[in-house]
Amino acid sequence: MIDWLINNWIEVFGVISGLLFLYFEIKENYLMWPLGLISSALYLVIFFKSKFYADMSLQIYYVVISLYGWYFWTKAGKTDKKEDVPIRQLKSKEAYMYLIISGIIFYFYSVILVKYTDSPLPYWDSFTTALSIVATFMLTRKIIEQWLVWIVVDAVSLSLYIYKGLYPTSILFAVYTALAIVGYLQWKKSYKKLLLL
Numbered sequence: 300m301i302d303w304l305i306n307n308w309i310e311v312f313g314v315i316s317g318l319l320f321l322y323f324e325i326k327e328n329y330l331m332w333p334l335g336l337i338s339s340a341l342y343l344v345i346f347f348k349s350k351f352y353a354d355m356s357l358q359i360y361y362v363v364i365s366l367y368g369w370y371f372w373t374k375a376g377k378t379d380k381k382e383d384v385p386i387r388q389l390k391s392k393e394a395y396m397y398l399i400i401s402g403i404i405f406y407f408y409s410v411i412l413v414k415y416t417d418s419p420l421p422y423w424d425s426f427t428t429a430l431s432i433v434a435t436f437m438l439t440r441k442i443i444e445q446w447l448v449w450i451v452v453d454a455v456s457l458s459l460y461i462y463k464g465l466y467p468t469s470i471l472f473a474v475y476t477a478l479a480i481v482g483y484l485q486w487k488k489s490y491k492k493l494l495l496l
Contacts, residue, residue, distance in 0.1 A: 313341035314471060321475065324438070325482040327383065327489065332369030336362060353412060357428055361435065368439040386490045389437070389444040397433050404429035423459055427452050443490055446483035453479050 304311060316338035323331035339361035346355035372384050389397075405425050412421035430452045437445035457472040 309341050310345055313338050313345060316341065318474070321478045321482070325478065325485050327386070327441075327486070329369065329372040329383075332365050332372065336365035336369070339365060353408065353416070353418070353424060353428060357431060360432055364435050364439060368435075371439050372441075384441050385493055386441050386443055386486050388490070389442050393442075394444075397437065401429045401433045404432055419463070420459060423455065427456050427459070443483070443486045446479050446486060449479040450476060450483065 316334050320331050320334040320338055323329075323334060339358045343355055343358040343362065346352070346358060405428075408425035408428050409422050412418045412424055418424055430448050434445045434448035434452060437448065453472050453476040457469055457476055460466075460469040460472055
């Protein structure tokens with residue numbers, strides 16, 4: 300056990316920081332962003348060593364978006380210096396924009412994975428990657444529906460990892476799916492309180 304921990308310490312810290320990220324996300328705490336940055340940087344190394352290049356490219360995006368989200372939640376997005384960035388709902392115009400962007404990213408990734416890799420499930424991998432990119436940007440804006448996107452991404456990813464026989468990762472994504480449901484309910488509750496103020 301100790302040998303395994305020593306040999307896999309980067310992955311262990313990646314999982315721990317990822318779970319802490321979700322905890323602070325549910326609590327609407329800006330500390331989620333530095334934790335997301337750490338987790339993404341660790342998984343960048345893990346996926347590079349494992350030659351999972353599509354996942355690695357997603358981690359590069361997560362590093363950049365974590366810096367942006369951290370800045371937005373603590374500086375640029377505040378309407379008043381004393382207030383936190385408020386939770387808000389998705390506007391219909393934005394929903395169409397995010398759908399179009401998701402479709403473009405899905406197309407881009409699926410072409411690359413089909414033509415240049417031996418991915419066994421290129422379309423499903425592309426689907427979860429596209430939605431992950433869009434959901435993370437929605438999170439920077441504190442849009443409540445980002446949780447609904449994560450529920451879909453995590454549930455589909457869970458199915459893919461079970462199919463691929465990645466059972467420890469499947470357990471992690473079962474936890475992610477449950478936490479995304481909790482996060483949605485918690486943010487919805489907070490949003491309703493904002494409307495009453």
